[in-house]
Amino acid sequence: MTTVTGRTTPAQAGSADDDGHRTLAANPLREGLRLERMPEPCTMVIIGATGDLTERKLAPALYNLMLGGFLPAEFTVVGFARRDLSDEAFREHLHNSIDHYSRNKPVKRSIWESFSRGIEYQRGEFHDTEAWHALAKRLDRIDRDRGTAGNRLFYLAVPPVLHAEIVRQLGAAGLAASGEHRPSGGRGWSRVIVEKPFGFDLASARQLTREIREVFDEQQIYRIDHYLGKETVQNLAVFRFGNGLFEPIWNRRYIDSVQITVAETVGIEGRGEFYDQTGALRDIVQNHALQLLAIFAMEPPVEFKASDLRDEKVKVLRGVKPMTPSEVAEATVRGQYVSGWVEGERVGAYRDEPEVAPDSERETYVALRLAIQSWRWAGVPFYLRTGKALAARATEIAVQFKAAPLALFERAGAQPMEPNILAIRVQPDEGILLRFGAKVPGPGLQIRGVNMDFRYGSSFAVDSPDAYETLLLDAMIGDASLFTRDDEVERAWQILDPILNAWSSGAGGPLHFYGAGTWGPPAADELLERDGRSWRRP
Numbered sequence: 001m002t003t004v005t006g007r008t009t010p011a012q013a014g015s016a017d018d019d020g021h022r023t024l025a026a027n028p029l030r031e032g033l034r035l036e037r038m039p040e041p042c043t044m045v046i047i048g049a050t051g052d053l054t055e056r057k058l059a060p061a062l063y064n065l066m067l068g069g070f071l072p073a074e075f076t077v078v079g080f081a082r083r084d085l086s087d088e089a090f091r092e093h094l095h096n097s098i099d100h101y102s103r104n105k106p107v108k109r110s111i112w113e114s115f116s117r118g119i120e121y122q123r124g125e126f127h128d129t130e131a132w133h134a135l136a137k138r139l140d141r142i143d144r145d146r147g148t149a150g151n152r153l154f155y156l157a158v159p160p161v162l163h164a165e166i167v168r169q170l171g172a173a174g175l176a177a178s179g180e181h182r183p184s185g186g187r188g189w190s191r192v193i194v195e196k197p198f199g200f201d202l203a204s205a206r207q208l209t210r211e212i213r214e215v216f217d218e219q220q221i222y223r224i225d226h227y228l229g230k231e232t233v234q235n236l237a238v239f240r241f242g243n244g245l246f247e248p249i250w251n252r253r254y255i256d257s258v259q260i261t262v263a264e265t266v267g268i269e270g271r272g273e274f275y276d277q278t279g280a281l282r283d284i285v286q287n288h289a290l291q292l293l294a295i296f297a298m299e300p301p302v303e304f305k306a307s308d309l310r311d312e313k314v315k316v317l318r319g320v321k322p323m324t325p326s327e328v329a330e331a332t333v334r335g336q337y338v339s340g341w342v343e344g345e346r347v348g349a350y351r352d353e354p355e356v357a358p359d360s361e362r363e364t365y366v367a368l369r370l371a372i373q374s375w376r377w378a379g380v381p382f383y384l385r386t387g388k389a390l391a392a393r394a395t396e397i398a399v400q401f402k403a404a405p406l407a408l409f410e411r412a413g414a415q416p417m418e419p420n421i422l423a424i425r426v427q428p429d430e431g432i433l434l435r436f437g438a439k440v441p442g443p444g445l446q447i448r449g450v451n452m453d454f455r456y457g458s459s460f461a462v463d464s465p466d467a468y469e470t471l472l473l474d475a476m477i478g479d480a481s482l483f484t485r486d487d488e489v490e491r492a493w494q495i496l497d498p499i500l501n502a503w504s505s506g507a508g509g510p511l512h513f514y515g516a517g518t519w520g521p522p523a524a525d526e527l528l529e530r531d532g533r534s535w536r537r538p
């Protein structure tokens, strides 16, 4: 067994100490080592267990972890929700969800039989203190019957307005205490996973943190941003810090600019009420896009452990200067889709979506230019864009390098060369592409851009785990490296609040419309054209 510094996936996860130090198995497929990487026995309580998230993400993730042999036999799931369901009906609900959404199907009978023995359901209204006491009693009983050792992971799969109340109830029912004696004997841990959005602006995010922190310590809180669980995002750190090749050029001397794209073809998928209060800046930029930026731009951490990684990420965000209203007008573009065609299907306008105001000004697209004021990045623009109902689904970070100091070949008559690009494709088709100029075979001097292309799918025979598999396992192991800390959340809002304020006051520029199925409003192209650049087509 070698000690390796690095993030891990379910396929490679090690055990973590309190600060998330990891040990990686030299051969992660060896059965004996897999056992060493298993989390301690625990119960995961999904609060809001009958919702969409459990169905689409949590149930399939837990099943796949079970299937991969990453969970101990004692592992138990308790669903807590308002709906009146028996244990059996809840099991059936999870079985159907897995059958529908799991990356491995059909459900394997032997695995399901042992998994389902550890699935229970507790009905309860979130404000009903009795229900939480009943949950506490149930968990004590489970500890005794199933040997879960008093370890509890609470997953808040509910809208954020309910977070404060639920956390308060957990505290009042004695469920938040970590490391204290449990009625069943041992001294288990207690952790809480909180889903985004983490607030609506800086003030509400601070308020939410305060309310959660009245009950849980920061070390017990796991704020999930599922982008950090994506394989390529984790690989970004390996790419930069595990290779000698790239880090020396990862700075303002060699890099001209960086583009971060989170493009979706889907619209708002029936979430009109939520989305019309939220918009693209809060839904994607506040968390996923700024986390990609932070990992891309951070300094090497002293060690690969949760606190060091998060210290470095927050330093990047501190370097991003919040904009003045006139900078917002100049460096941001907000858009909203009107009807069009996406992947051959007719898509109606955003304003015609159910539960969206017919005169809504909410942005479904945003493009912005950010500057990081740091020794490494001064003068390098970071362009971010994200949108719904765009021409293609693509998340990538594209680095454009500076041109060679002399245009030698142009002097000899060749056409101007395209810039060198390194594109890190997060999804789909995960991989890394390097684009450079090569001589076209033949007697003349013609130069053309060519690609060197690494694809996860063809280089590794294994399937990537879903981000939720990685993150749930990490939370059970106690490794918070891929979860967001309170200061990161706050800083992200400090960057975005001025943009939201300038937009809503009208000082931040108009709302632009774009046809569904396009790459966004022309104003976003103009943002880069003014800087002498253009967006890359992923």
Ligand code: BG6
Pocket: 226, 264, 283, 395
């Ligand atoms: C979620 C957003 O956080 O991420 C959604 O709320 C978005 O609006 C989703 O569609 C995108 O996730 P992924 O993994 O499909 O890129």
